[in-house]
Amino acid sequence: MKKFACRCLRMSLLMVAALNPLVYAAPDPALEKQIDELLANMSLTEKIGQTQLRDWGTYAEKDMPAIKQAVRDGKIGGFLNVTMSSVNKYAFEELQRIAVEESPKKIPLIFGQDVIHGYKTIFPIPLGQAASWNADIVKQGARIAAEEATTDGIRWTFAPMIDIARDPRWGRIAESLGEDPYLASLLGVAMTEGFQTEDPTDPTAMAASAKHFVGYGATEGGRDYNTAYVPEGLLRDVYLRPFKANVDAGLMTIMSSYNTLNDIPATANKFTLKKILRDEWKFDGFVVSDWNAVMEMIPHGFAADAKHAAELAANGGIDFEMHTDTFEKYLPELIKEGKFSEADLNTAVRNMLRIKLRLGLWDNPYPRGNREQVLLNEKFLAAAETAAEESFVLLKNDKKILPLNKKQTIAVIGPLADAPFEQLGTWIYDGEKKDTRTFLPALKKYLGNDKNIIVAPGVSYSRDKSTAGFAAAVAAAKKADVILYVGGEESVLSGEGHSRGDIRLPGVQQELIAQLAATGKPLVQVIMAGRTIQLDQTLEQSTALLMAWHPGTMGGPALVDVLYGEVSPVGRLPLTWPIAVGQIPYYYNHMATGRPATDKNYTRIDKIEQGVFQHQPGNSSNLLDYGHKPQFPFGYGLTYTTFTYDNLQISAKEIGLGKTLTASAVIKNTGKVAATEVVQLYVQDIIGDVTRPVRELKNFQRVFLKPGESQKVTFTLHTDELAFHNQAMQLVTEPGQFNLWIAPNAEEGLQTSFMVK
Ligand code: BGC
Numbered sequence: 001m002k003k004f005a006c007r008c009l010r011m012s013l014l015m016v017a018a019l020n021p022l023v024y025a026a027p028d029p030a031l032e033k034q035i036d037e038l039l040a041n042m043s044l045t046e047k048i049g050q051t052q053l054r055d056w057g058t059y060a061e062k063d064m065p066a067i068k069q070a071v072r073d074g075k076i077g078g079f080l081n082v083t084m085s086s087v088n089k090y091a092f093e094e095l096q097r098i099a100v101e102e103s104p105k106k107i108p109l110i111f112g113q114d115v116i117h118g119y120k121t122i123f124p125i126p127l128g129q130a131a132s133w134n135a136d137i138v139k140q141g142a143r144i145a146a147e148e149a150t151t152d153g154i155r156w157t158f159a160p161m162i163d164i165a166r167d168p169r170w171g172r173i174a175e176s177l178g179e180d181p182y183l184a185s186l187l188g189v190a191m192t193e194g195f196q197t198e199d200p201t202d203p204t205a206m207a208a209s210a211k212h213f214v215g216y217g218a219t220e221g222g223r224d225y226n227t228a229y230v231p232e233g234l235l236r237d238v239y240l241r242p243f244k245a246n247v248d249a250g251l252m253t254i255m256s257s258y259n260t261l262n263d264i265p266a267t268a269n270k271f272t273l274k275k276i277l278r279d280e281w282k283f284d285g286f287v288v289s290d291w292n293a294v295m296e297m298i299p300h301g302f303a304a305d306a307k308h309a310a311e312l313a314a315n316g317g318i319d320f321e322m323h324t325d326t327f328e329k330y331l332p333e334l335i336k337e338g339k340f341s342e343a344d345l346n347t348a349v350r351n352m353l354r355i356k357l358r359l360g361l362w363d364n365p366y367p368r369g370n371r372e373q374v375l376l377n378e379k380f381l382a383a384a385e386t387a388a389e390e391s392f393v394l395l396k397n398d399k400k401i402l403p404l405n406k407k408q409t410i411a412v413i414g415p416l417a418d419a420p421f422e423q424l425g426t427w428i429y430d431g432e433k434k435d436t437r438t439f440l441p442a443l444k445k446y447l448g449n450d451k452n453i454i455v456a457p458g459v460s461y462s463r464d465k466s467t468a469g470f471a472a473a474v475a476a477a478k479k480a481d482v483i484l485y486v487g488g489e490e491s492v493l494s495g496e497g498h499s500r501g502d503i504r505l506p507g508v509q510q511e512l513i514a515q516l517a518a519t520g521k522p523l524v525q526v527i528m529a530g531r532t533i534q535l536d537q538t539l540e541q542s543t544a545l546l547m548a549w550h551p552g553t554m555g556g557p558a559l560v561d562v563l564y565g566e567v568s569p570v571g572r573l574p575l576t577w578p579i580a581v582g583q584i585p586y587y588y589n590h591m592a593t594g595r596p597a598t599d600k601n602y603t604r605i606d607k608i609e610q611g612v613f614q615h616q617p618g619n620s621s622n623l624l625d626y627g628h629k630p631q632f633p634f635g636y637g638l639t640y641t642t643f644t645y646d647n648l649q650i651s652a653k654e655i656g657l658g659k660t661l662t663a664s665a666v667i668k669n670t671g672k673v674a675a676t677e678v679v680q681l682y683v684q685d686i687i688g689d690v691t692r693p694v695r696e697l698k699n700f701q702r703v704f705l706k707p708g709e710s711q712k713v714t715f716t717l718h719t720d721e722l723a724f725h726n727q728a729m730q731l732v733t734e735p736g737q738f739n740l741w742i743a744p745n746a747e748e749g750l751q752t753s754f755m756v757k
Pocket of ligand 1: 080081114158211290291496
């Protein structure tokens with residue numbers, strides 16, 4: 001057994017390097033005293049009331065008089081997802097008035113909503129934001145969302161979603177921050193900080209809710225709400241890491257997930273909700289169950305009936321029951337029967353009150369108003385445009401067809417060039433298509449007229465199976481200098497409950513692209529989608545390929561700016577892009593295998609001779625048809641210039657445990673355009689107490705370089721950042737040999753090695 005050093009505490013801090021835990025998250029005796037005083041006088045009914053989160057559409061809109069009475073009686077802790085019509089706005093304020101003026105203890109309600117990537121000003125979907133590799137952009141997006149949502153009194157959001165997602169079939173990958181625990185931790189914390197601010201009593205602050213706790217991204221086959229098996233080491237090193245980073249940064253609330261984790265529903269999983277979250281991490285915010293998830297333990301076959309579900313969830317660690325009312329109905333009996341303790345109820349209520357107090361809801365219970373000045377203001381729209389530009393990933397650019405020039409005649413084809421609703425993406429409660437700026441009008445504005453634009457969509461929506469528009473599209477293509485195809489997936493094809501088994505372009509888009517390519521004209525393909533797409537022959541047929549995700553309100557102008565070179569692309573893939581669905585799950589940081597595939601040690605299916613002995617084509621970890629590489633690796637992305645990496649240096653060949661290594665390389669812009677390179681630091685722990693990933697991202701830096709300019713980029717790496725969970729589930733850094741790369745993506749780069757002693 002190797003020597004190891006346990007560096008658990010320091011490790012957790014290093015994981016969110018440069019992000020300071022927010023001060024309000026420290027224990028506050030005065031606040032705890034306030035909770036004691038409130039709690040001491042609350043009846044059982046009022047206590048249980050604090051655990052009840054009611055869905056607006058299901059309850060309030062159906063029977064307002066009954067809901068008002070329930071609030072007056074202290075039976076409700078908050079509401080979720082109020083769509084802000086004027087009627088609802090009035091009712092919303094009236095309910096809060098009843099809570100703070102007429103309910104027994106005058107405890108304010110908390111209003112929560114899925115403000116996932118914007119409220120009115122919609123930013124790129126989270127996966128797109130992750131492609132920016134830019135924590136400032138992500139933080140600013142959350143800040144703006146919070147400034148907008150709080151005008152309407154929404155002080156709690158169900159974001160960030162930090163489920164590590166390694167399967168693009170899963171529709172919710174669109175809401176995720178990708179496949180990598182380092183990147184998702186960093187960006188997830190940035191989002192939380194943007195929502196919560198350093199002082200959550202600020203009326204523009206919202207409590208964040210990291211979700212979904214935990215393992216939801218690992219649901220089998222990408223099927224939503226499904227089974228997840230995650231061994232404890234992987235859970236701790238990968239799936240839990242972004243949550244831990246957020247808790248350490250002062251996260252206020254957590255949402256449990258729908259899936260079962262190792263056969264126990266996450267809604268009543270004492271191991272994750274109690275042992276890890278409370279005992280180990282000392283999380284003191286509240287845990288909300290997901291929508292209807294308490295009752296869903298019945299079809300899961302875990303709870304016999306609603307009463308049993310309440311018992312399991314309440315004992316399992318849920319403080320706030322979303323949508324259903326099993327706590328209200330059954331906790332009194334369960335307490336009498338000794339199946340749930342009033343002490344545990346008090347703990348749940350404490351967690352609720354602590355967050356309500358930290359948000360300062362007593363001082364600012366009502367919408368802060370000023371909607372007209374705040375929502376969709378020019379500053380916010382400009383930020384959303386920058387975020388969209390930074391999210392785009394250039395995947396191919398043959399013959400330097402991009403950037404386009406204004407003199408070219410351009411045939412704009414495809415279903416998403418002017419689809420205001422679709423480009424907003426999943427989870428937009430309040431975003432409206434009337435506010436969206438699409439590509440086509442933005443292009444006309446940019447060019448000053450439409451004499452060089454020929455429009456022929458070819459298909460009317462992404463799943464359209466009609467080929468009736470093909471002839472016009474091909475005719476347009478023939479007349480143009482360049483074909484710009486803007487296609488992909490409509491917004492509804494990703495997101496919750498919207499997984500796909502076939503991740504190619506839906507409808508007849510592939511056929512349309514084939515016909516357009518056959519004209520011989522250069523074809524620029526822009527994909528808007530909530531996941532990676534199996535490209536098939538469209539990759540070959542496209543001269544250039546730009547991934548634009550679902551870019552949000554300002555997607556159109558952003559696309560014009562990037563396509564015409566007003567700004568250079570900077571996005572990098574936050575996930576591995578597979579060649580085909582048959583490779584999934586496919587992620588760069590997989591464990592080392594006993595027979596790693598190389599270009600030489602296997603034979604592709606079409607090269608295997610008939611009747612050959614079974615070992616002849618080589619036995620390594622590959623797929624005969626798709627090989628051993630993805631279409632594009634994690635971290636990949638091109639821009640309008642090229643960079644070279646040289647002169648990799650490390651400060652020492654050997655370092656002691658607890659010490660810091662410095663690694664540097666010189667990056668040079670060798671092209672003719674100024675652009676940003678995302679310089680990535682990867683490490684491989686070659687031998688471990690458990691097998692270790694072939695590479696792990698440890699850090700990155702974005703460097704902006706003018707043509708011909710070079711810069712030495714320096715990283716520091718503390719040995720605690722090399723820690724992982726060993727067989728005994730200790731977080732350890734093991735001495736031994738490590739590989740290190742400074743690289744433009746997860747497959748290339750300059751490599752060296754060092755020893756930890
Ligand atoms: C989703 C959550 C969401 C909640 C409230 C659920 O169906 O899984 O992510 O926050 O609904 O709308």
